Amino acid sequence: MLQAYLNAENLKFKHSLFRKLILFIPAALILISLVFIFVGIGLGGFSSAMVCNWCMPIGSLSVMFLCHLVNNKDQKHGYRTLYSLPIDLKQIFIAKTILIALNLLIISLLLSFITVIAESIVSGLFIALSHSDYYLLGYGLLWLSLLWQIPFCLFLDQKVGFVAAVIINLFASAFGGLFFSLTPLFWFFPYSWPARFMVTLFGVLPNGLLVNGGSRLILNPGASALLVLISLLTSLLLTVLFSRWYRKQVYRK
Template sequence: MMDYIKAENLKCRRTFAKKLVLIAPLLMVLLASISGMYLVQNGYNWWYAIILPGFITLATALVNQIEERKLHYRTVFALPVPLQKIWISKVFLLAVYVLVACMLHLVGMILGKFLINPAATISITQMAVATLILIVVSLWQIPFCLFLSKKFGLMAAVIINLGMGIVLGIFAATKDFWWACPYSWATRLMCPVLGILPNGTMASQWNALLNPSVLPVGIVLSITLFVLLLAVTANWFQRQEAK
C-alpha cells in the first residue's frame, strides 16, 4: 500500500493541492494574529469551524481533478491493479496532508501564544490534545468529499461539506443529538478540550458543555464512520471499472 501512496503523492507534486497543506494553516495563523489577545481562541475556533473543512474539501477536489483531466480516470481504470487500493491510497495520502496541515497549525498557534499572547488561558497541552482530536474527527470527511467530487463535482462538494459543516457544526453541537451529526463532532469535542463554545466564546467554569464524557463518544463515532465510508466508497470506485 505504501507504494500506492507514494505514487499518488508523485501525482500531486507541484500541484495546488500540495501547496494548500502550507497555505491553509499559514492563512489561519495570519488571520488569528489580527485578533491579538484572542489569537489562540479564534485560531482554533476558525480552524475547525471553517478553514479545516474548507481545506479538506478543496484538497480532495483537486486530487480528484488530477485524474479527471486524464480522460476521466480511464488511464487509472486501465491499470492492472485493484481499483480499491488506488482509492484507499488517495484517502490515506489526503489523511497525511490533513495531519501535516494540522501540525503546522499547532506550531503556528504555539508560536503565536509565546510571541503575541503569552497570557492566553489555553495551554500548549490543550492545543496539542485538541489538534490530535481534530485530526481524528475530521478523517471521515476525506472519503466523503472525494466521493462527492468524483460523483458530482467541486461545487457540490463545497456546498454540501463546507456549507453544512458551518451551519450544522454550530447548530447541532449544543443539542442532545450532537452525536448523530458528524459535522458537530469537532465543535462539540473542542468544548471540554479548549473551553471554547460553538459560538467562539470561552465557556464559564460550570457550563455543561465542558463535560469530558463526550470525548470517547465522538472519537469512536468518528473512527467508525471513517472506516465505513472508506469501505463503501472504495467498493463504489471498484465498480466504476465496468462503466
Template sequence: MYLSLKSEIIKIKRTSIRKMLLMIPFICSLLAIGFNFLSGDPDVISLSAETIINHWGILWLSVLIALTAGLLNNLERKSTNFKTILALPINLQKKEMSRVLLIIGFVVLGSLLLVAALSLTRILIQTASIAVPLSSCILAVILMFVTSLWQVPFCLWLSRKTNFFITLLLNSMLNLNLGALFAPTEAWWFIPYSWHLRVQMPLTKLHSNGIPLPQNDELLSYSVIPIALVVSIIFFIVLTSMTARSFNKIEVK
C-alpha cells in the same frame, strides 16, 4: 498499497496543490488573529490561540479536506479521466484507499502547521488568566483531526460523483451550519459535522460560536470525547469501505 500511494504523490509533485493547501492553516491563523484584534478588547485578543482552533473547526478544516479531494479528482479527470487507472492491472479498492491516505497526510501536515501557528501565537501574544494550556490546544487539534477523518472518503466520493465546486461548497456549508448548530446540543452525536466541534469545547473552553464558556457549563464535560472518537472512527472505516467499493465499480463503466 505503498506503490499506489507513491504514484499519487508523484502525480501532485509538480503541481501547486501542495503549496496551496499547506497555506490554509496560516490563512486560518491570520484571519482568526485579525478578527480578535478588530475587537479591540485585550481579553479577546489574549484568547487568539483558542480562536484559531475555533475557526479551524468551524470552516478551514473542512475546506482543506474538500479542496484536497476535489483537486485530486480534478487532476485525474483533466489528465485521462481515470482511464490510466482503469487500464492498469491493480486493485481499484486499494487504489482508492491510497488516495484516502494521501488526503489524510495532507490533513496531518495542515494540523502540524496549525500547531506551529498556535505555539507562535502563544509566544507573541500575552494570554489571559482564563486561557487554557498550550498542551490542551494541541490535544484539541489532534482530536479534531481524528473526529473529522470521515470527511476524507466522503469528499472523495462526492467530488467524483459531482464536481470540485459542489464538494467544496457542500462540505464547508454543512460544517458551518449543521456543525455549529448541533455541536452545543444533546443531539451532537447524531450529526457527524458536529463531532470535531464538540470535542474541542472542553479543551479550549470556547463555545462553537467562539464565546468563552462559563465555569461548570455542561459543554465543558470531557465525557463526550471518548464517544466522539469511537463513533467517528467507526464511521470513517464504514465510509472508506463504501467509497473504495464505489471506486471499484467505475471499472465496468
C-alpha cells in the same frame, strides 16, 4: 501492497498545489483570524479565533479542496492511467484517502505549532510550552473528527461537482457547528463533531467566546473517548463503503 499504491499516489502530486496547500491553508487561517481580531469578532483572542475558524468551516473546506485536487488528477486524463494498469481500484481509493489524511495531519500539526507561538507571545514562553502537548492533542483530535469527511468528499466531489460539494460542505459545517454542536443531537450529525471537540478541548464556543469552567457543554473523559471511537469507526466504514463505490464507478466510466 498498499504502500506501493500510496507511494504512486504521492508521486502524482510532487511540486503541485496539493502539496503547497499544506502551507497555504495555515497562512490563510492566520490571516482570517487576524481579520476577526481586528474587527472585534474574535473576542476570545487569536488562538480562539484560529481554532474556531478551523472547526467552522476552514477544516471542512480544506478537506474538500484536497479531495478535489486528488480527484481532478485522474479525471483530467479521463481515467486512462487507471484503465491501462492491472491495479486494485479499491486500494487506489484507500491510498488517496490516506494521502489526504496525512496532509491534513501535517496541517493540524502546523496549527498546533502556530498556537504555541501565539500563546508564547501573549502569555509567555514557559506557559505556552507547558501547554504545548495539550495543543497538540487538541488539534490531533480535531484532525481525527475530520477524517470521515475525506472518503465522503471524494465521493461528493465526483457525484455533484466541486462547486456544489463546497456549498454543501460549507453549509453543513456551519449548520452543525452553530446549531447541533451544543445539543445532544451532535452525536448524530458528524459535521458538529469538530465544534464539540473544540468546546471540550479548547474551551471555545462556536461564536468564538470562551466557555465557563465546569460547563455541561464540556464532554467528560468517557464521552470524549466515545466520540473518538465513533469518529474512527465512521471513517473506516465510509472508506470501505466508498472504496467499493469507486471501483464500480470508474469501471462504469
